[in-house]
Amino acid sequence: MNKARTNPFNNIAMHGALILYTLIALFPVFVILINSFKTRKAIFREPLALPDADSFSLIGYQTVLKQGDFFLYFQNSLIVTVASLFFVLLFGAMAAFALAEYRFKGNTLMGLYLALGIMIPIRIGTVAILEMMVATGLVNTLWALILVYTAQGLPLAVFILSEFMRQVSDDLKNAARVDGLSEYAIFFRLVLPLVRPAMATVAVFNMIPIWNDLWFPLILAPAEETKTLTLGSQVFIGQFVTDWNAVLSALSMAILPVLVLYVIFSRQLIRGLTSGAVK
Amino acid sequence: MQRARIRWHIAVFLAPAVLVYTTVMIFPLFNTLRLALYSKVDQERVYVGLENFRTLFFDPIWSEQFWNALGNNFWFFVVHMLVQNPIGVALAAILSHPRLRFAALYRSAIFIPTILSFVIVGFAWKLILSPIWGIAPSMLDFVGLKSLFAPWLGKEEYALTTLALISVWQFVGIPMMLIYAALLTIPEEILEAGEVDGITGFSAFWKIKLPLILPSIGIISILTFVGNFNAFDLIYAAQGALAGPDYSTDILGTFMYRTFFGFQLQLGDPHMGSAIAGGMFAIILIGVCIYLFGIQTRMRRYQM
Numbered sequence A: 001m002n003k004a005r006t007n008p009f010n011n012i013a014m015h016g017a018l019i020l021y022t023l024i025a026l027f028p029v030f031v032i033l034i035n036s037f038k039t040r041k042a043i044f045r046e047p048l049a050l051p052d053a054d055s056f057s058l059i060g061y062q063t064v065l066k067q068g069d070f071f072l073y074f075q076n077s078l079i080v081t082v083a084s085l086f087f088v089l090l091f092g093a094m095a096a097f098a099l100a101e102y103r104f105k106g107n108t109l110m111g112l113y114l115a116l117g118i119m120i121p122i123r124i125g126t127v128a129i130l131e132m133m134v135a136t137g138l139v140n141t142l143w144a145l146i147l148v149y150t151a152q153g154l155p156l157a158v159f160i161l162s163e164f165m166r167q168v169s170d171d172l173k174n175a176a177r178v179d180g181l182s183e184y185a186i187f188f189r190l191v192l193p194l195v196r197p198a199m200a201t202v203a204v205f206n207m208i209p210i211w212n213d214l215w216f217p218l219i220l221a222p223a224e225e226t227k228t229l230t231l232g233s234q235v236f237i238g239q240f241v242t243d244w245n246a247v248l249s250a251l252s253m254a255i256l257p258v259l260v261l262y263v264i265f266s267r268q269l270i271r272g273l274t275s276g277a278v279k
Numbered sequence B: 001m002q003r004a005r006i007r008w009h010i011a012v013f014l015a016p017a018v019l020v021y022t023t024v025m026i027f028p029l030f031n032t033l034r035l036a037l038y039s040k041v042d043q044e045r046v047y048v049g050l051e052n053f054r055t056l057f058f059d060p061i062w063s064e065q066f067w068n069a070l071g072n073n074f075w076f077f078v079v080h081m082l083v084q085n086p087i088g089v090a091l092a093a094i095l096s097h098p099r100l101r102f103a104a105l106y107r108s109a110i111f112i113p114t115i116l117s118f119v120i121v122g123f124a125w126k127l128i129l130s131p132i133w134g135i136a137p138s139m140l141d142f143v144g145l146k147s148l149f150a151p152w153l154g155k156e157e158y159a160l161t162t163l164a165l166i167s168v169w170q171f172v173g174i175p176m177m178l179i180y181a182a183l184l185t186i187p188e189e190i191l192e193a194g195e196v197d198g199i200t201g202f203s204a205f206w207k208i209k210l211p212l213i214l215p216s217i218g219i220i221s222i223l224t225f226v227g228n229f230n231a232f233d234l235i236y237a238a239q240g241a242l243a244g245p246d247y248s249t250d251i252l253g254t255f256m257y258r259t260f261f262g263f264q265l266q267l268g269d270p271h272m273g274s275a276i277a278g279g280m281f282a283i284i285l286i287g288v289c290i291y292l293f294g295i296q297t298r299m300r301r302y303q304m
Helices: A008-035 A040-045 A059-067 A070-101 A107-119 A122-135 A142-165 A170-178 A183-194 A196-212 A215-220 A229-239 A244-274 B008-035 B051-058 B060-095 B103-115 B118-129 B135-142 B156-171 B173-184 B188-196 B201-229 B233-239 B252-261 B270-296
Strands: B038-041 B044-047
Touching: A008 A244, A008 B060, A008 B103, A008 B118, A040 A244, A059 A244, A070 A107, A070 A142, A070 A183, A070 A196, A070 A229, A070 A244, A070 B008, A107 A142, A107 B008, A122 A142, A122 A215, A122 B008, A122 B252, A122 B270, A142 A196, A142 A215, A142 B008, A170 A183, A183 A196, A183 B008, A196 A229, A196 A244, A196 B103, A215 A229, A229 A244, A229 B118, A244 B103, A244 B118, B008 B270, B038 B270, B051 B060, B051 B270, B060 B103, B060 B156, B060 B173, B060 B201, B060 B252, B060 B270, B103 B156, B103 B173, B118 B135, B118 B156, B118 B233, B156 B173, B156 B233, B173 B201, B188 B201, B201 B270, B233 B252, B252 B270
Parallel strands: none
Antiparallel strands: B038 B044
């Protein structure tokens, strides 16, 4: 390898820049997490110190667990995210299979129609969506959110999955047809398992925006029993602004599940992002 | 024989996706645009044509808010383009360096803010920048710049830029990842050919890599544009629906929310809300069209 690309000075400069930016990226998260375990006095006296035996306190978490219904919020977020992902993947894969596998009149047009939603945000239609949910009685139910997120996720899912399904070998499918498998069996038993990596990519792409969304929970399901974790922590923090222990603990409780999920899925997510799925 | 019978399975495969997508996304989109042409008079919905848009653009009270939100939104976008995307490209360029150690670790760490919700990000920064808590001023004091501190989120002249920078902090991971992916596809032979001609280091980046990743920069630009022009959550989480101080952080998303739902003494007005949504739709459409027809088709793509 050439000298200029490996010289030690460059190497130090590169690590320096990356470490600096990593610190900038992690600092706020770190400050919030450590201070959530401290007494009120310690939070203000030494905000950057780690909690020690003297300053350690769980008072904030106690307030949060007593006052807020965080388990319910968490459960709602989980239901909405999992159900939306399930429908996005199932419906998206089915439509992608139809577009990739069969030649029929209007195939290209259908593909374009479904791709429209990649660039146009669903939020533009909020006024009419709310009106529709009120008319159908779905407002303040988790179904309203699941439907919206499913519709929001479908365009990109169909686009990415159909690209992958075109790569599944025709011989394999034709062999299955000769063996008398129905088209449905070919899809569910042959093609779906083969595109599992692409499905995982679509899932992690959709997971973060759904889990973190504030707009639709605020508008479609603001009732106490349907609040998601994002909306729940927003409302809770708004009410407890002056109780720093509670605010910091609530923030930490909202950060931790996402962080855990990220540690589990980060490899998948980064592979998905860098596999050139977005072209 | 195949052709004679209707292939029902195609319809079955397509139906659920098309049905959900059409009823929950496309239909409400057009219905919202239609609602913008109506107004409520004496509890009844009446057709008023383009009256709402005239109010929005020319009525002094409305137009002042609208242009303020639009202008703020443009500034929000400009900050992202000038700060987020160059930092993202720079980080990606460093990360893609061959044989850099701990690259995966840096990549994962720098991406962490992107996975957090706006609510967390908004409040976390609000606390850190808060003069009551004093983390920001004491850190500035540490480097001897304490005089620079101001309650940035509370000052009209700084609040919007501060929020834009917070949003940059949150989303730098996305351009970083996409550019990183693009840089990885550049074949080693091209870089080696450059080296033979004496092009290395920085000039290799400017003269060889950058032209090759221009299409990806185009994509992150349009993603940034669409994302910024329907942004809402961060401003709402940090500054509330009133987008204070004195509307200085109001963008189209918060303006639409306030108009649609009402706030304090003003009643919500779905029709004016729809008109603002129509305006957002037009802006995003224009942006996407400029990208698709003006930029993407003219960009030179190199066979690699």
